[in-house]
Amino acid sequence: MIKWREQLTVPNILTMVRLACIPWMAQEIYQSRGYSGLSAALFLGIWFTDILDGWIARRFKQVSDLGKVLDPLVDKIFQLTTAIMMWVVGRLPLWVPIAMLAKELLMVAGGIILWKKQYVVSSKWYGKITTVLITMAFVVIFFLPEQYVWLSPYIFILPIAMLYFSLFSYAANVWRLWNSGV
Secondary structure, eight states, X not given: OOOHHHHOOHHHHHHHHHHHHHHHHHHHHHHHTTOOHHXXXXXXXXXXXXXXXXXXXXXXTOOOHHHHHHHHHHHHHHHHHXXXXXXXXXXXXXXXXXXXXXXXXXXXXXXXXXXHTTOOOOOOHHHHHHHHHHHHHHHHHHHOOGGXXXXXXXXXXXXXXXXXXXXXXXXXXXXXXXXXXX
C-alpha cells in the first residue's frame, strides 16, 4: 500500500508542477507558432525543473516509488508534447515526433517485460546525452527565424541518431539481463 505522505516530497511536487506547465507551454507554442521567447522560457523552465527535482531527490534522499514512475512519465509527455506541437506549427518535420514516439513505445514495452521480472533499469550516460542533445535542438528550433525553418530536419539528425543509439544500447542491456535469468 502506498503511503501518500511519504510520496509528497519536494521532487514529486516539482514533477507535478512540471506536468501542469506542459499544457501552458503547448498553448504558447501554438499561439506563437513556436517562435517566441516565452515558449523557449517555458520549455527551458520545465527542463530545468526536471534536473532540479532529480538532484533534490538524490541529494536529500527523497527518492520515492511514485517519483520513479512519475518523473520519467512526465519527461516523456514533455518531450513528445514539444515535438508534436512544433510539428503542428510547422517548425519540425513529422518524422521527428514519430521517431520519438516509436522509441518511447519500444522503451515502455521493454519496461513492462523487465517489470514482470522485477527489474528496474536505471538511466545511463547515453540516455542523459540524448536528452541534452534533444533539448539543445529544441532550443535552437525555438529561436530559428522562419526563413531558416528548413534547417530543422538537419538540426535533429544527431539527437535522433543518439536517441536510437540509446534505445539499442538499453535493448542490448535488457537482452543480456533476460538471457542471464534475472
